[in-house]
Amino acid sequence: MKKTILTGIRPTGNLHLGHYFGATKNWVKLQDEYNSYIEIADVQALTDNFNNPEKVRKNVRELTIDLLSVGIDPNKATLFIQSQIPEIAELTVFYSNLVTMARLYRNPTVKTEIAQKKAIFGNDGESVTYGFVGYPVSQAADITAFKGELIPVGEDQLPLIEQCREIVRKFNNIYGNTLIEPEPLLSDNPRIKGLDGNEKMGKSLGNAIYLADNEEVISKKIMSAVTDTKKIKKDDPADPDKCMVYYYHKLIDNPNIDTVCSECKKGSRGCVACKKELINQMNEFLKPIREKRKYYEEHPEEVDKILKEGTIKAKEKAESTIKEVKSAMMIDY
Ligand code: SF4
DSSP: OOOEEEEEEOOSSOOBHHHIIIIIHHHHHHHHHSEEEEEEOHHHHHHHHTTOHHHHHHHHHHHHHHHHHHTOOTTTEEEEEGGGOHHHHHHHHHHGGGSOHHHHHHOHHHHHHHHHHHHHHOTTOTTOOHHHHTHHHHHHHHHHHTTOOEEEEOGGGHHHHHHHHHHHHHHHHHHOSOSOOOEEEEOOOOOOOOTTSOSSOOTTTTOOOBTTOOHHHHHHHHHTOOOOTTOOSTTOOOOGGGOHHHHHHHHTTOTTHHHHHHHHHHTOSOHHHHHHHHHHHHHHHHHHHHHHHHHHHHOHHHHHHHHHHHHHHHHHHHHHHHHHHHHHTTOOO
């Protein structure tokens, strides 16, 4: 029997190359090997966007279209909306007794994000909500509701899996063996750099190439990408490893990559021509994704049906888990 994996993504915007190469490309592969659940984590998105529900609502369908466009197949993976599974919220409440505030504040992911919020909003911590500090508990509920056995993560997300494992162990110790302790499925989730050379591509950084970008937008973005600053004239030799254009040529597997590299080093290639070549390559790379996107944009009822059917299937699984949990906790009246 195939093992169950659970992945999730917050609907706060479209997928960019960072999401694609860092996660979703791998999810497409994993859907063939595992019983795959993909959560559109709208409740988690609200922890940061509680005052902007329109944004989250709009992006549920947008993100689903992105996922279908990159190759997520609803016949292989169960796509569902987190908020429509109330059992996850119930589990979150039950688990909140099994984790201390001190432990949550020690979680490295929470710690870093709280520090960022304090830096933005001031040092009093008043901007940090109860829901935000508790999101690792809600993630434990996501994972255990579907008896997730393996969770595809990068190294930086390991603390969240460890927190979930601790909650599961505590639950099973107190109430009897009920929940499955998930294992991380460490994937090579490379962090993709932004057009400006920043180590991370991100929406808030304004340095991202989106899978939904049209040809005109792609052209503008690539023309603005950071190159080796030492190359002033067209025939100056340069170092391709200091150039984001070269970085993206490599990322999307330009078959001409060796020529790009040697011509750049020799100074026989101008940056404008090099960027134009990347624009063509990027459009070729995005072509099949755009074609699928266009289809789903023209058939929104199909997208909604996929989400509805996936959510029904996910709910059945979560209902069976909550039954076992309530029985173990002696609250199955
Ligand atoms: Fe970058 Fe190409 Fe210019 Fe070299 S020639 S610095 S790889 S854009």
